[in-house]
Amino acid sequence: MDQVNDWDEYTFTEEQIKNEDYKATIGGGKEQWDKRGMYQLLCMAHFGMTPEHTFIDIGCGPLRAGDYFIRYLEKENYTGYEYNRDYTVIAKRIIEANNQLKSKNPTIYHTVSNMFEFSIGFPTFDYGLAFSVLNHCTDEQRIAFFNNIKSITHPGSRIFFSHGFWLTDELKEQIPDIWAVFRYEENHPSISTESFGWKPHEIIYPFIEFERMN
Numbered sequence: 657m658d659q660v661n662d663w664d665e666y667t668f669t670e671e672q673i674k675n676e677d678y679k680a681t682i683g684g685g686k687e688q689w690d691k692r693g694m695y696q697l698l699c700m701a702h703f704g705m706t707p708e709h710t711f712i713d714i715g716c717g718p719l720r721a722g723d724y725f726i727r728y729l730e731k732e733n734y735t736g737y738e739y740n741r742d743y744t745v746i747a748k749r750i751i752e753a754n755n756q757l758k759s760k761n762p763t764i765y766h767t768v769s770n771m772f773e774f775s776i777g778f779p780t781f782d783y784g785l786a787f788s789v790l791n792h793c794t795d796e797q798r799i800a801f802f803n804n805i806k807s808i809t810h811p812g813s814r815i816f817f818s819h820g821f822w823l824t825d826e827l828k829e830q831i832p833d834i835w836a837v838f839r840y841e842e843n844h845p846s847i848s849t850e851s852f853g854w855k856p857h858e859i860i861y862p863f864i865e866f867e868r869m870n
């Protein structure tokens with residue numbers, strides 16, 4: 657499919673949904689879909705997320721990883737947050753069509769704002785992941801992200817993002833100081849990106865962790 661400038665410009669016909677053409681809009685496409693989805697769960701488990709934790713998948717897309725997260729987490733512990741309307745329609749259909757996913761009663765939230773706004777009454781989460789999301793954003797959106805995730809976290813919450821090469825010292829200075837920031841530069845040997853469908857030049861590191869201190 658053609659590349660677009662704004663994620664919300666991707667729309668899909670019934671035929672395209674049936675053929676799973678939406679998979680071609682995300683890096684690795686259909687071919688690497690399952691591996692790259694599973695990889696994200698292994699990473700979060702590696703970072704300490706267990707089934708009883710509550711988790712938000714920020715920019716969840718059409719559940720490439722969400723499928724794995726929902727199966728892993730206990731009932732009601734998964735929330736997908738997404739800006740592209742059709743991705744959320746697809747995500748909801750995938751859940752509806754699968755009893756195991758449906759029984760976990762996950763939440764899929766469509767946001768009309770691309771500034772990481774969370775409505776009043778949004779819960780807080782123990783863990784969060786924005787996988788291949790902030791690298792597609794502007795600095796203005798990134799700063800909004802750092803400010804706005806305060807309302808969906810509590811002390812001890814841990815938020816991770818991939819492709820963190822853009823987190824410069826200058827940008828760090830604009831991040832509220834309730835966050836301790838950690839960088840993970842290297843592949844974990846047992847979950848190396850190459851064995852999960854990334855080519856050597858497709859660098860998804862550093863992974864960045866924000867741990868909320870108070």
Ligand SMILES: C[S@@+](CC[C@H](N)C(=O)[O-])C[C@H]1O[C@@H](n2cnc3c(N)ncnc32)[C@H](O)[C@@H]1O
Nearest residue numbers: 663715716717720738739740770771787788789
């Ligand atoms: C490269 S895709 C990654 C999708 C998913 N995280 C994965 O790894 O399969 C980026 C996703 O982030 C979403 N996104 C980008 N900016 C967003 C924003 N400001 N708020 C919510 N979602 C956003 C896009 O619509 C898209 O689904």
